[in-house]
Amino acid sequence: MKKTVSLKKNFEFKRVYDKGKSRADKYLVMYILENGTCSNRLGISVSKKVGNSVIRHHITRLVREGYRVNEDLFKTGYDIVVIARVGANSAHYHLIEKSLLKLSGLQSILIDTAK
Numbered sequence: 001m002k003k004t005v006s007l008k009k010n011f012e013f014k015r016v017y018d019k020g021k022s023r024a025d026k027y028l029v030m031y032i033l034e035n036g037t038c039s040n041r042l043g044i045s046v047s048k049k050v051g052n053s054v055i056r057h058h059i060t061r062l063v064r065e066g067y068r069v070n071e072d073l074f075k076t077g078y079d080i081v082v083i084a085r086v087g088a089n090s091a092h093y094h095l096i097e098k099s100l101l102k103l104s105g106l107q108s109i110l111i112d113t114a115k
Helices: 010-019 053-069 086-090 093-106
Strands: 021-024 028-034 041-046 078-084
Touching: 010 028, 010 041, 010 078, 021 093, 028 093, 041 053, 053 078, 053 086, 053 093
Parallel strands: 041 078
Antiparallel strands: 021 028, 028 078
């Protein structure tokens, strides 16, 4: 099992916001930017608008787990920033996972398994 590398520094997030491309749906916004390495780095941002600290941490764990379970489906070499929207505070795991995979497909960072 791989260990997901995290984006932690503000300048790393800022670079992805400024130079990356984004897609959004009801629950999440996803920014991606090629990072020139052979691994992905994941950053998760949940605003105070979404809820209190318990809710924000819960959503963070849901997004991280959704990525971890499906990590083998993602192409490598990207910085990925996922931002939770207010609608995510009432969503359960399967909705968050579905949203994450849908946005990844729109961003064309999923491996084509139909080969």
